[in-house]
Amino acid sequence: xxxxxxxxxxxxxxxxxxxxxxxxxxxxxxxxxxxxxxxxxxxxxxxxxxxxxxxxxxxxxxxxxxxxxxxxxxxxxxxxxxxxxxxxxxxxxxxxxxxxxxxxxxxxxxxxxxxxxxxxxxxxxxxxxxxxxxxxxxxxxxxxxxxxxxxxxxxxxxxxxxxxxxxxxxxxxxxxxxxxxxxxxxxxxxxxxxxxxxxxx
Numbered sequence: 001x002x003x004x005x006x007x008x009x010x011x012x013x014x015x016x017x018x019x020x021x022x023x024x025x026x027x028x029x030x031x032x033x034x035x036x037x038x039x040x041x042x043x044x045x046x047x048x049x050x051x052x053x054x055x056x057x058x059x060x061x062x063x064x065x066x067x068x069x070x071x072x073x074x075x076x077x078x079x080x081x082x083x084x085x086x087x088x089x090x091x092x093x094x095x096x097x098x099x100x101x102x103x104x105x106x107x108x109x110x111x112x113x114x115x116x117x118x119x120x121x122x123x124x125x126x127x128x129x130x131x132x133x134x135x136x137x138x139x140x141x142x143x144x145x146x147x148x149x150x151x152x153x154x155x156x157x158x159x160x161x162x163x164x165x166x167x168x169x170x171x172x173x174x175x176x177x178x179x180x181x182x183x184x185x186x187x188x189x190x191x192x193x194x195x196x197x198x199x200x201x
Contacts, residue, residue, distance in 0.1 A: 015043075020039055023195070036191075054083045064167075068117050069091050072094070076121045079150065123151050124147075125153045147166055151171070151173070153174050178196060
């Protein structure tokens, strides 16, 4: 697992300071008790952090072939917007629910059938929500090859997406974050050990 460069280490610290990554005792959507909670919806209140997050995706995106990016609702829409502004990539997003009026659109934004889109999300856990969004995009005639997230929780998303034929990319993994914070003494050792034990379950 490569160490974080100085830019990503600084970004990791800002996520911690903004309360986007918290340590404690949390109940996850799955009902599991977790010693770590990642809430990337908070970044919209920190414009400079949002900008840095958008920039952090660019080195990964520059290596891929696609016509536009698709931000997943809701947490990744501001991230995809930051990426679109900095990388000059056209953006679309699949709606969580189709509009019941007007165009009744399932996908917002301009696109052509047959185009390839890179899917942008904030976080990957098991990959379930990615498959739902990919289904909407492919139903509209778009092709999906790559899924890019800011943080991979390393809970099976990479494996399930790759098994289904998609390429998965993460700016940061939870292991990299824990290793970096441990090395620099940014997070209490006990909390890091509890989180590692939880992730191995």
